[in-house]
Amino acid sequence: MIDCKKIGRNLAFVLYLVCLIYIAIPVDVVSLAQKGRPLLLGFFSFERLGVCIFLLVLAMVYTYVVFGKQPAGKKLLQVTVGVSSLLVSLFFLHVFLALSKKPHYIIDDGFVRHLPNKKFYDRFIDVPDAKGIFSLKYAQTEYHSISVSFTTDQYGFRNIQEQSSYDMIAVGDSFTENAYVSDKEVWTHVLQEKTHLRIFNMSRGGAHPANYYYMAKKYIPIIRPKYLLCTIFEGNDFRKRSLRRKKKGSSTFTLSLKKSPLKSFAKEMATHYLAITDENLKNQYPSISWLPLEVSYQQKKHYYCFRKKDISRLCLKKADFAQSPGWLFVHQYLQKLHALCKEHHVELIVMLAPSKPRIVVPLVIKSMNMENLYNFIFDEKDISFSYFKEHLLELLNTPENQLRAFCEKSSIPFINLSKELQRETARGKKLYFTYDTHWTPEGNRVVAGIVAQYMQEKD
Known part of the structure; x- marks a missing residue:
């Protein structure tokens, strides 16, 4: 019989380990400077920090599912519903913010x-x-x-x-x-x-x-x-x-959605504080x-x-x-x-x-x-x-x-x-x-x- 909890524990452990290894890999400071990009917390580029946060959250989800008192299936359903709701909410928030900005550009004659x-x-x-x-x-x-x-x-x-x-x-x-x-x-x-x-x-x-x-x-x-x-x-x-x-x-809709306001906000906050x-x-x-x-x-x-x-x-x-x-x-x-x-x-x-x-x-x-x-x-x-x-x-x-x-x-x-x-x-x-x-x-x-x-x- 498959031991789901054991598999979950091992998977969570692997995710934590990958996250630590990813943090431990030296960042190319010179390359970031050459591109005029930030060095966050002395370890991360913006992309690397994003990946680390994603892996860490995923590992925590597995930890919750495996070690909680409720049945694993019920907890997995709760997590799935919660994450899906969050992603859908973020998408609609992104669309709303993008379209609420007054466009400065149009497409005319192909340009x-x-x-x-x-x-x-x-x-x-x-x-x-x-x-x-x-x-x-x-x-x-x-x-x-x-x-x-x-x-x-x-x-x-x-x-x-x-x-x-x-x-x-x-x-x-x-x-x-x-x-x-x-x-x-x-x-x-x-x-x-x-x-x-x-x-x-x-x-x-x-x-x-x-x-x-x-x-x-x-x-x-x-x-x-x-x-x-x-x-x-x-x-x-x-x-x-x-x-x-x-x-x-x-359409202006396409132009408005090209740049994510949420991503820009996240970059600005990370750059300012980290x-x-x-x-x-x-x-x-x-x-x-x-x-x-x-x-x-x-x-x-x-x-x-x-x-x-x-x-x-x-x-x-x-x-x-x-x-x-x-x-x-x-x-x-x-x-x-x-x-x-x-x-x-x-x-x-x-x-x-x-x-x-x-x-x-x-x-x-x-x-x-x-x-x-x-x-x-x-x-x-x-x-x-x-x-x-x-x-x-x-x-x-x-x-x-x-x-x-x-x-x-x-x-x-x-x-x-x-x-x-x-x-x-x-x-x-x-x-x-x-x-x-x-x-x-x-x-x-x-x-x-x-x-x-x-x-x-x-x-």
């Missing part, structure tokens, strides 16, 4: 965009993606909290007021849309005031070169501009993206001990953080980058965009938005421990340390050099932002947020000034 003719208000706080090792100098960020107004036009793009005609379309991702500054601080708006060019901002956070092409294909015949200014962000545009377009008519920020812990790991990066000018000190992928994506040799799927993807759609502009007698101008590490790392490279930086960037040592140390600046500039060469060969005007951004950063201006990837209000003003000077010299 996600903002609701048209709306004005949103929000508060942006420049904090790490997750409170943890990266946030040790958190109090020293200059842009702790910013009030942001965000206005959309009839098409759902970020334009304060509509014009009867436009001189320029500006297309790009979040570096052109700029969700983290207010309407009048976005570089396209500042550029419009400096030059009196009528600019249609046709950008969307999260977009990529294929989106730029398809949006231009739709809106160039409507807007009929003289110029199309396409901004390529080197941080993520040089990645091959999925071209699968959203189904037309996809994440550790121990300076001694950070110093145990040399490959991350240099973060946040300090850039000094006279009495000013600015701090910058970035994740591993923000800099590792730049560190490719010229030949490797030229054959990478990301570059071939950008190359393909810039060619299409160029042909489209020629067809409609629009002049295409390309501008590269440099990522934060490419601007700030060269400013402090002489004082950095290159071995720590090397170990932070690379898991698999495709590039030797000696080559990295000697050619780092060349590696960082590879994407820009490749894009500039393409533009020159294709007779496409190219705007270089990196030299001026680096010069102004060296002079003590805070052009990038400490933790976030994007340009600060001051950074937007500098970019607008560079583009304004280019357009004035061009005319």
Whole structure:
């Protein structure tokens, strides 16, 4: 005869043992820091903590069923009903919370965009993606909290007021849309005031070169501009993206349920109350001990953080980058965009938005421990340390050099932002947020000034 209680005891014991072993396995602190994620209680990532809690609860359920005074079958039924009720309640709570949030996006013509003719208000706080090792100098960020107004036009793009005609379309991702500054601080708006060019901002956070092409294909015949200014962000545009377009008519319900409010709440609570920020812990790991990066000018000190992928994506040799799927993807759609502009007698101008590490790392490279930086960037040592140390600046500039060469060969005007951004950063201006990837209000003003000077010299 099968001894159910003995089996239950053994199973509970195994679950407790697995939970203890899972806790005992060392967490990869460096990997969490590289991704900007929290270290909870000194042992856990968010996912590992979730698994441990699940195993522990399951073991406790088995313990209750096996060792309680009531018959095991009755207790098992009670537990099953209780757990099922809890899961159903959580699901409906999730649906209610998701749908009660006012949606900011719709799906139109296969692409996600903002609701048209709306004005949103929000508060942006420049904090790490997750409170943890990266946030040790958190109090020293200059842009702790910013009030942001965000206005959309009839098409759902970020334009304060509509014009009867436009001189320029500006297309790009979040570096052109700029969700983290207010309407009048976005570089396209500042550029419009400096030059009196009528600019249609046709950008969307999260977009990529294929989106730029398809949006231009739709809106160039409507807007009929003289110029199309396409901004390529080197941080993520040089990645091959999925071209699968959203189904037309996809509902707000689908968009609302995509992110779980309950999961977000759980992460926020775990991060706030359980994440550790121990300076001694950070110093145990040399490959991350240099973060946040300090850039000094006279009495000013600015701090910058970035994740591993923000800099590792730049560190490719010229030949490797030229054959990478990301570059071939950008190359393909810039060619299409160029042909489209020629067809409609629009002049295409390309501008590269440099990522934060490419601007700030060269400013402090002489004082950095290159071995720590090397170990932070690379898991698999495709590039030797000696080559990295000697050619780092060349590696960082590879994407820009490749894009500039393409533009020159294709007779496409190219705007270089990196030299001026680096010069102004060296002079003590805070052009990038400490933790976030994007340009600060001051950074937007500098970019607008560079583009304004280019357009004035061009005319």
